[in-house]
Amino acid sequence: MPTAYNPRDVEEKWYRYWEENKFFHSEVDPSRVPYTIVMPPPNVTGQLHMGHALDNTLQDVLIRWRRMQGYNVLWLPGTDHAGIATQAKVEEQLAREGLSKYDLGREKFLERVWAWKEEYGGRITRQLRRLGASCDWDRERFTMDEGCSAAVREFFLRLYEKGLIYRDYYIVNWCPRCQTVISDIEVEHLEKPGQLYYIKYPAREGGDYLVVATTRPETMLGDVAVAVHPADDRYRHMVGKVLVLPLVGREIPVIADEYVDPSFGTGAVKITPAHDPHDFEVARRHGLPQIKVMNEHAVMDGEAGPYRGLDRWECRKAVLRDLKEQGYLLKVEDYTHAVGHCYRCETVIEPMISRQWFVRMKPLAEPAIAAVKEGRIRFVPERFTKIYLHWMENIRDWCISRQLWWGHRIPVWYCQDCGETMAERETPEKCARCASPRLEQDPDVLDTWFSSGLWPFSTLGWPQKTRDLEYYYPTTVLVTGRDIIFFWVARMITSGLFAMEEVPFKEVFIHGLVLDALGRKMSKSLGNGVDPIEVIESHGADSLRFMLVTGNTPGSDLRFHFERLDGARNFANKIWNASRFVLMNLDGYRPEEAPGPEAYTLADRWILSRYARCVRAVTESLEAYELGEAARAIYDFLWDEFCDWYIELAKPRLYHPREPRDRQLAQHVLARVLKGALELLHPFMPFITEEIWQRLPHRGRTIMLAPWPVYQPELVDEGAEAAMELLMEVTRAIRHIRSEMNVPPGKTATAVLVAEEEGARELLAGWRHYVEGLARCRVELRAACDAPPPQSAHGVARGVKIYVPLAGLIDINREASRLEKELAAVEKELARVKGKLASEAFLTKAAPDVVEKERAKEKDLSARAASLRQRLAVLRG
């Protein structure tokens, strides 16, 4: 084995071994309990980014852990067709050839998209394999494969038949660049600096006028009214009067509506129903017309009069110029406000009236609210429940049609002769009403999230009643980022409850975003993304996974620091070398002849006790979704306890055993604890643990399927832990003296240990060789401190006084100041404890064990202080 761990040598090999042997595969087995996760499907043409790496690492940890626990684990992978994103990529590709999708036509264009999908579709799944994802590739799905498409159609039809889908003219969010409508949640509101323009609208008769304030003056061309608040005394006399719209000359009424905020601007608001969602609602209430002044390219047309042909920003300038010239523009203020942007391309969206398909959400939301309120679905962390409920309780209808070509075509046909609208499961031949064969399918496709909303059951065979569906549904847990709770989690819940009458998953484990080192979101435009594949190549998949899991608290964001990656790699290397040590010293070890517990040394009992606690801590943390805590527990155990103490204590037993049996015993405990720790670590670092586990004595074909270590309370040995703690503290005290007094590491010192207490003295007598080995010294044990050695440095550890004679080496002043410093710290602490114990309230009200603890503390601190003081007195002569 090389002295440094090289992930490249092992990762690919083991992944192939696992996959070829179908260790990831799951089959229905009613005799076993299923544990199911459906993978949030990454975009088919995308590539792995850090968000995917985090999301899938977390899933893989849970999956591997539960698999080892014996559950029948299914992790179902797949990809999403990602309508807008994919279509945009192919359009870019065409643009480089000087073509547009219209040059090709719908059919040819779709061929190109499918070809693209074939070419790039496998990229991300190959990358997931490199990450170590142990998902069942035999069940890989795609949101536009045959089964999912059938599910989409069936689902649409069921909603349609229940009257939950309708088509209507409504104000929608239009992206002038993507040339499609997007849903409300796809609009990103960004704070942008802008201006607030105050415009004068004169009354038709007399010199009266109103002043409106607006951030979008160009839309005034489509104004149909000015609204004021009904209770606003300033304007009460104006309500019902008629104003003349500047530049246009249109006569518009002054109306009263509660929607108006009297404190904003002038308290008078222009109403542009065709280009503002709020105005749209106001106009509906008042029966006002809608006047379109802009087309789908955000260029003025319709009733825009002389401004026709200008794009919206040019038009704004022109309108302002004209208003100013004609004396209507009274004031301009700087004003920062939230502007809706397309979440895909960041173009400013344009509210527009358009005929689209919608899902009536209220009836679907009710059971989705109940499911969470009744605890049938639980969010982890819990605080996301509130976010979810708030959104569900204020839900609006979902616009599901998209003016794209790539996606699930809306299964609705229109008769060209009689105008009949037909929603059908199978492509119809003729009109159901007039029998005309002249049918045309709706040109639009469905929102991508419509199909991903069905993911937990469409992938298991729905609408067929399959055994898979019966066995694996509802799935156990969904793991996903907090950014898509509304987009996806909420939709799966409503869809699952509607189609299956059962929740799609019992728990939702939400994680944060991976940010760059400066705390910014990783994005293409900033160029601050870190490629997980590059990281895997430089540091290994295990290191990446470990780094993503540790120091991460559920639901909160995570900054990506290369330093932390180095730390994870160092940990892998540490495990590698600890394992090398164990493996190099296993010759002659016969597991079946291992000595029984009666032969265990103190160190053996101690490490087994610590190991047992570690098993419990890791398991409990995983159960609570505290993955970072679990990882930290193994890290601390392996590095601090197993490597730094146990291995050091095992060395003499292996190199110079007093008896062969002790060597056997050390080998046994080393192998057992290391193997168990590797099993605990396997969900986090699958590759290195498999590589080492295979070399250790083991049963079974893979660590993946090794039984998860079970907490054994009989291994917990508090006596051994306390004893080791004392020996470790004495060791640390001697090391401290050696270091402070500049005793060369090669030089063996003498340590005079004075243990007045019998228990401690016996302990030190029995295990003095631990201290001697670990602190490189010769121990002289005494029962009383009658004559401390002259010219020695002093320390105290748990009632044990330590003197390290340093004839000729000791610097009295230096030693005195060291002891003074220590004494000051001890006295400070002692004062605090004494103060506490002096309080009657504390003694009567605090828990008895707490009081007891404080008393013990006082005793220990007093003894330490006394010893230090005495020593100082001697030094000062």
Add this chain to the structure above:
RNA sequence: GGGCGCGUAGCUCAGUGGGAGAGCGCUUGACUCACAUUCAAGAGGCCGUAGGUUCAAUCCCUACCGCGCCCA
């Protein structure tokens, strides 16, 4: 405007109603036969501010300040 999260060592972040933790960085010493991707020792913190609850608050409650996110 409403909601949520965060503010702990120089940096990044864990954590807990009862003696402040880790990693990195820093200082000092060591190529000690698993590992210098290491080992040993050390320095470094009114746990954002002000109140309150409690015998006891970094932790619970309230207000405020600062930062970030979501929704309208």
